[in-house]
Amino acid sequence: MLNLDLSKINLPIVDILPEVLKKLKEEQNLILNAEAGAGKSTIIPLALLELFNSKQQKIIMLEPRRLAAKSIAQRMSQLMGEEVGNTVGYRIRFETRISDQTKIEVVTEGILNKMMDSDPTLKDVALIIFDEFHERSIHADVALALARYTQQNTRPDLKLLIMSATLDQQLLAKALHAKVVASKGRQYPVDIEYVGNLDQRLLAELTTEQIKKALHSDQGDILAFLPGQGEILAVQDILRKSRVNAQIYPLYGQLAWHKQWAAIQPHPNGKRKIVLATSIAETSLTIEGIKIVIDTGLKKNSIFDPNTALNSLKTQSISQDEATQRAGRAGRLAAGKCYRMWTEVDHNIKPSHRLAEILHADLATLKLDLAARDIQQSDRLFWLTTPPLDKQIYAEHLLIQLEALNEDKSITEIGKQMHQVPCHPRLAHMLIKSSDNLSLAIDLASVLEEKDPLYKKAGADLSERIQLLRTLRREKRLGRSFQKIEKIAKSYRTVFKIEEDNKEADPYAIGYLLAMAYPDRIASAKRGNNAQFQLSNGSIAAIGHKDELANESWLTVANMDARSGMGKIFLAAPLNPKNLKPLVKNKRNVQWDFEEDEFIVSNDLCIGNITLKREEIDDEPTPIEKRKSIIKALQLNYDEILSVDNEIAEQLEQLQEQNKYPEHPEYDLAFFGITAEKWLPIGIENDPHILKKLQGLSLKQIIQTVTRS
Numbered sequence: 001m002l003n004l005d006l007s008k009i010n011l012p013i014v015d016i017l018p019e020v021l022k023k024l025k026e027e028q029n030l031i032l033n034a035e036a037g038a039g040k041s042t043i044i045p046l047a048l049l050e051l052f053n054s055k056q057q058k059i060i061m062l063e064p065r066r067l068a069a070k071s072i073a074q075r076m077s078q079l080m081g082e083e084v085g086n087t088v089g090y091r092i093r094f095e096t097r098i099s100d101q102t103k104i105e106v107v108t109e110g111i112l113n114k115m116m117d118s119d120p121t122l123k124d125v126a127l128i129i130f131d132e133f134h135e136r137s138i139h140a141d142v143a144l145a146l147a148r149y150t151q152q153n154t155r156p157d158l159k160l161l162i163m164s165a166t167l168d169q170q171l172l173a174k175a176l177h178a179k180v181v182a183s184k185g186r187q188y189p190v191d192i193e194y195v196g197n198l199d200q201r202l203l204a205e206l207t208t209e210q211i212k213k214a215l216h217s218d219q220g221d222i223l224a225f226l227p228g229q230g231e232i233l234a235v236q237d238i239l240r241k242s243r244v245n246a247q248i249y250p251l252y253g254q255l256a257w258h259k260q261w262a263a264i265q266p267h268p269n270g271k272r273k274i275v276l277a278t279s280i281a282e283t284s285l286t287i288e289g290i291k292i293v294i295d296t297g298l299k300k301n302s303i304f305d306p307n308t309a310l311n312s313l314k315t316q317s318i319s320q321d322e323a324t325q326r327a328g329r330a331g332r333l334a335a336g337k338c339y340r341m342w343t344e345v346d347h348n349i350k351p352s353h354r355l356a357e358i359l360h361a362d363l364a365t366l367k368l369d370l371a372a373r374d375i376q377q378s379d380r381l382f383w384l385t386t387p388p389l390d391k392q393i394y395a396e397h398l399l400i401q402l403e404a405l406n407e408d409k410s411i412t413e414i415g416k417q418m419h420q421v422p423c424h425p426r427l428a429h430m431l432i433k434s435s436d437n438l439s440l441a442i443d444l445a446s447v448l449e450e451k452d453p454l455y456k457k458a459g460a461d462l463s464e465r466i467q468l469l470r471t472l473r474r475e476k477r478l479g480r481s482f483q484k485i486e487k488i489a490k491s492y493r494t495v496f497k498i499e500e501d502n503k504e505a506d507p508y509a510i511g512y513l514l515a516m517a518y519p520d521r522i523a524s525a526k527r528g529n530n531a532q533f534q535l536s537n538g539s540i541a542a543i544g545h546k547d548e549l550a551n552e553s554w555l556t557v558a559n560m561d562a563r564s565g566m567g568k569i570f571l572a573a574p575l576n577p578k579n580l581k582p583l584v585k586n587k588r589n590v591q592w593d594f595e596e597d598e599f600i601v602s603n604d605l606c607i608g609n610i611t612l613k614r615e616e617i618d619d620e621p622t623p624i625e626k627r628k629s630i631i632k633a634l635q636l637n638y639d640e641i642l643s644v645d646n647e648i649a650e651q652l653e654q655l656q657e658q659n660k661y662p663e664h665p666e667y668d669l670a671f672f673g674i675t676a677e678k679w680l681p682i683g684i685e686n687d688p689h690i691l692k693k694l695q696g697l698s699l700k701q702i703i704q705t706v707t708r709s
Contacts (some may be wrong), residue, residue, distance in 0.1 A: 009079075011039030016183045017047045024127070024159055026053065028151060029178035032163045035185025036328040039284075040163050041068075045104045048127060048161075049087075049312040057126035059104045059114075062143060062535070064135045065253065065280050066092040066108055067260045071099070072131075073106040087274045092234070109139030113369060116146055117419075120154075120373060127159040132283045132323060133172075135162040136356040141384060142366055147374070148176075148382040165283070176385055180688055188331040190293075190338050195423075198341040199314070204234035208242070210294050210339055212237070215244060218337055220291025221273040222246070223281060225326050227298040227315045229254060232276040239274065240586055240653050251277035254484070264288065281326045286332050293330040293338040295323065304362035305392070319354040320566060324348065356385040363395040364425045368404055372419045389706070390674040401519045404431040420427035420631060422495065423449070430517035433494070439501035441491075441513050443469055446489035447605045452571065453481035459547045462514070462558060474502040511573035514556035514599065515583060521557040522575065522583060524610050531568070533557075536608025538636065541567035553577060583607050589614075590625040592633045595642050597691045599626060626685035631676045634694075638673035642692055648699045672699070675706045 023030050034040040045061050063069040073090040080087055089098035090106040098105055128147050133140055151158045173180050198206060214222055226232050229252045239248050249263035263275050266288040275287055279299050300313040330336025377386055399405040402425055421428035427445040434441035449467050458464050469485055471590030472478045478486055515522050523533035531550040532542045541560050543550050552574040560570035589604045599621050605613040634641060679702045688695050
């Protein structure tokens with residue numbers, strides 16, 4: 001029995017509990033639209049406990065952030081008069097507090113995906129609650145897709161509850177065939193004031209100035225939203241030097257838990273507070289005493305970065321729904337004030353809702369997750385936002401190179417091992433293949449996961465970073481940048497159960513390990529050198545003439561400017577030519593020479609697109625070989641093969657605008673090359689005039705066919 005009388009709780013969500021209970025008994029899926037302050041995150045799971053308790057199954061609630069997961073679990077436990085880990089517990093990365101008695105688990109989003117790995121049917125779970133779903137993280141979208149797949153195939157009794165304050169619930173309701181229940185919040189009026197455009201170059205100074213003004217003109221504690229940790233620390237530094245009459249609390253994801261907890265509690269002596277926070281404070285948390293919000297209108301998003309071929313944090317503007325969420329923080333406990341550091345005109349042209357992360361994230365991890373579940377085709381899953389086709393194709397090609405997938409997209413034994421390592425597949429492949437050099441691979445992976453600690457202070461050689469990390473670690477004088485790197489390295493050493501190694505690292509060993517992560521970026525010096533290199537992915541890149549690596553004959557590149565044309569190398573490591581043998585492949589190559597409209601067959605010794613030796617042979621290619629060679633030619637030379645006129649270019653631009661994501665490349669001219677395997681006519685490989693037939697195709701029809709699929 002639930003040791004809690006919910007009728008005595010004075011929160012708006014209590015009024016709609018009977019309706020929620022009734023609907024969940026009748027329906028598979030339910031959407032709860034609850035305004036800020038309604039109490040949904042703490043009360044709903046407790047109220048539903050009684051409904052599912054007889055089944056001896058758990059309720060899993062997903063939270064987008066670790067602080068929210070821990071604080072919500074703690075609040076629910078307090079309401080029940082228990083310690084965390086009894087009826088209510090939590091699981092986050094590297095930390096778990098649950099027991100045999102736990103009936104409600106609050107987990108961060110990636111954790112549920114791992115739970116599904118060990119138990120795809122979720123037999124011990126009765127209900128999954130997706131809290132704050134409007135944030136549209138890739139983990140939440142994937143978790144919903146997999147949960148829906150489980151529900152439709154093996155667990156029709158599994159219930160799904162999606163909760164949000166600002167989500168477009170009608171869109172979701174239609175997609176999930178779900179009913180919507182709405183709850184009012186407990187929101188006091190918030191006065192919005194637009195204070196003009198923010199010059200990002202003076203972000204810290206201007207934000208500090210606005211905080212000082214609010215301290216003098218308004219009452220109550222202040223919550224300032226800043227894009228990231230660096231900006232928070234900069235503002236904190238200026239405020240402390242200014243000796244403001246308030247206690248300053250930073251609040252961001254990497255901050256120690258006890259410091260995060262202190263930031264959301266009232267000051268023990270009643271002193272006025274200034275909380276400097278990232279988007280971590282946007283939802284799920286009530287920060288005691290906040291009556292003033294200062295919003296820079298900026299956030300950091302995880303975006304796939306073609307320079308590093310990994311996800312990285314980019315500063316971007318927020319959407320209207322995010323601005324609403326942030327302003328609402330000032331009205332949770334009393335009437336408040338929100339200063340927006342942009343103009344009202346700018347506000348009106350912001351997108352109404354944030355973009356789903358799945359549109360701009362690297363999909364390699366997603367594709368590996370699906371392959372591990374024997375789902376080769378992502379269209380077998382329910383997607384609120386379909387993963388972009390170009391990024392799916394890129395991810396599949398990469399995973400094949402990393403030995404994680406077979407050509408038919410099924411997972412390999414190496415892929416299964418990679419799936420167990422908590423990092424990007426590139427780095428997982430390097431760690432698994434490192435054999436006797438695991439400690440070096442761990443240090444290298446940790447450096448690659450963080451910002452360059454020697455940015456603009458050294459050349460491109462990664463071995464300098466590794467050696468400095470090891471020296472500072474041995475001498476126990478790690479600075480802030482290297483402390484972050486060491487924290488990651490320590491977690492990897494825990495996973496692999498090895499000790500740290502601080503001996504001098506071999507630069508060539510670093511280059512070879514790097515090739516395990518970046519097989520597409522092995523680089524050979526071009527003839528005449530000139531500090532230019534041909535990469536195994538077919539592109540060309542240059543390094544600074546004065547850089548020590550400019551004289552190397554072979555490199556592996558980790559970070560480069562990946563724009564079209566001549567790229568620029570930022571981080572790399574040398575490769576010893578004597579170590580190249582394991583990287584060389586002897587393969588039969590079929591190339592479609594589109595200018596001559598003929599196929600050339602050869603036996604090649606190569607590293608990717610770097611051909612070391614070629615021997616043409618007189619042999620007829622198979623239809624499959626022909627087709628693949630046509631697709632490859634289209635991917636590399638679509639603009640020379642196809643007749644792309646201005647009308648087609650305009651149509652692609654319109655599609656890009658409709659997509660409302662200008663950085664998303666699916667609808668530029670490369671569209672035809674990227675999607676070639678989807679639209680290439682069946683049997684064209686047997687046509688005697690392939691080029692003529694391709695140039696006679698209706699590109700409009702190709703666009704319609706692919707965008708409908």
